[in-house]
Amino acid sequence: MAQVSIRKVVKAYEGNVQAVKGIDLEIADEEFVVLVGPSGCGKSTTLRMVAGLEEITSGEIWIGGDVVNDVPPRDRDIAMVFQNYALYPHMSVFDNMAFGLKLRKFPKDEIKRRVDEAARILDIQALLERKPKALSGGQRQRVAMGRAIVRNPKVFLFDEPLSNLDAKLRVQMRTEIKKVHQTIPTTTVYVTHDQVEAMTLADRVVVMNHGVIEQVGPPQELYHNPATRFVAGFIGSPAMNFLPVRVLDDGGLKVELANGVKLAVPPQRVDRYGPYKGRQMTLGLRPEHLTEIRDTEKPNVVRIDCMVDVVEPMGMETLVHFFIDGEPVCARIDPVTHSAPNEVLPLAADLNNMHLIDNESGKVV
Numbered sequence: 574m575a576q577v578s579i580r581k582v583v584k585a586y587e588g589n590v591q592a593v594k595g596i597d598l599e600i601a602d603e604e605f606v607v608l609v610g611p612s613g614c615g616k617s618t619t620l621r622m623v624a625g626l627e628e629i630t631s632g633e634i635w636i637g638g639d640v641v642n643d644v645p646p647r648d649r650d651i652a653m654v655f656q657n658y659a660l661y662p663h664m665s666v667f668d669n670m671a672f673g674l675k676l677r678k679f680p681k682d683e684i685k686r687r688v689d690e691a692a693r694i695l696d697i698q699a700l701l702e703r704k705p706k707a708l709s710g711g712q713r714q715r716v717a718m719g720r721a722i723v724r725n726p727k728v729f730l731f732d733e734p735l736s737n738l739d740a741k742l743r744v745q746m747r748t749e750i751k752k753v754h755q756t757i758p759t760t761t762v763y764v765t766h767d768q769v770e771a772m773t774l775a776d777r778v779v780v781m782n783h784g785v786i787e788q789v790g791p792p793q794e795l796y797h798n799p800a801t802r803f804v805a806g807f808i809g810s811p812a813m814n815f816l817p818v819r820v821l822d823d824g825g826l827k828v829e830l831a832n833g834v835k836l837a838v839p840p841q842r843v844d845r846y847g848p849y850k851g852r853q854m855t856l857g858l859r860p861e862h863l864t865e866i867r868d869t870e871k872p873n874v875v876r877i878d879c880m881v882d883v884v885e886p887m888g889m890e891t892l893v894h895f896f897i898d899g900e901p902v903c904a905r906i907d908p909v910t911h912s913a914p915n916e917v918l919p920l921a922a923d924l925n926n927m928h929l930i931d932n933e934s935g936k937v938v
């Protein structure tokens with residue numbers, strides 16, 4: 574049982590390089606929070622400060638109602654799982670999992686009870702006598718998690734725990750981690766650079782960039798209501814399209830693409846975008862909100878005629894890539910629709926799902 578609070582936390586390395594620039598984050602008891610962002614944005618530094626492995630330059634970290642700034646890692650009641658799970662090669666799986674408890678002088682039967690319980694949750698009961706070298710990557714990852722679980726800590730900290738696994742195993746272990754949290758809902762802070770991992774695991778996703786938090790929210794909210802161009806472009810794959818537009822009044826509020834196509838702003842957004850009339854802005858539109866126009870339907874829909882560059886059939890959908898006035902654009906279309914390189918494909922834009930971005934501030938308006 575523990576909340577974690579990160580308050581105005583700064584980490585400066587020598588030469589006054591600020592890796593973390595005064596971040597605030599309140600994590601609820603039992604919550605699964607994922608820190609995500611590009612390499613070097615300060616995720617690991619933040620996690621290591623929560624763990625006590627890295628000193629805080631200024632600010633406060635609270636775990637379960639206590640300031641832990643000066644509490645050494647072993648007394649913080651946290652358990653950490655790294656990318657490199659560092660099992661002891663000469664010890665059996667049981668002993669690897671039991672090691673931390675033995676050090677803390679837990680009674681033998683309590684150790685056995687906890688290891689058996691963790692092994693049951695992780696489905697590795699049959700492996701307890703094996704040495705790490707006789708395990709697959711996924712099994713080793715489970716043992717590393719088991720070692721954290723037996724501690725019954727207040728907080729789990731994960732730093733890119735799946736990065737060493739191949740793609741298929743990564744997806745499988747992702748589900749396992751989620752299942753473990755459903756079984757034992759311990760407060761968790763999980764670091765990854767992979768936005769799909771972040772979206773699938775998190776109760777709330779924290780998007781970091783250059784040592785600051787860009788946005789915090791549930792996955793769906795970040796996807797549908799990104800606050801900044803950075804978040805809009807980082808969350809979602811294939812990424813959101815960004816197109817330069819001019820906002821204008823032309824028998825109603827419209828946005829004009831660089832190729833001259835004018836698209837009407839939906840009535841419920843006119844008040845919001847009206848103040849930007851006359852401005853150069855950026856239109857953000859996800860690939861699924863650019864869809865093919867079938868001949869017979871909606872004769873008055875505005876067509877964006879695209880010269881197809883590359884077609885990528887994915888099975889349940891097809892991605893088509895093209896350019897609008899030099900800007901690369903991707904659309905998700907129905908796989909039954911005919912599309913081929915160097916042919917024109919008429920597309921419609923669903924502006925009910927548009928994002929309008931201020932070029933100076935980078936904020937979604």
Ligand SMILES: Nc1ncnc2c1ncn2[C@@H]1O[C@H](COP(=O)(O)OP(=O)(O)O)[C@@H](O)[C@H]1O
Nearest residue numbers: 586587590592611612613614615616617618619
């Ligand atoms: N010991 C250190 N000394 C100096 N700079 C560091 C040190 N550790 C990390 N940094 C810098 O701090 C920034 C954040 O690093 P890190 O938290 O590891 O990023 P992430 O985990 O998001 O990839 C990076 O620019 C990195 O180079």
Ligand SMILES: [Mg+2]
Nearest residue numbers: 613616617618
């Ligand atoms: Mg890192």
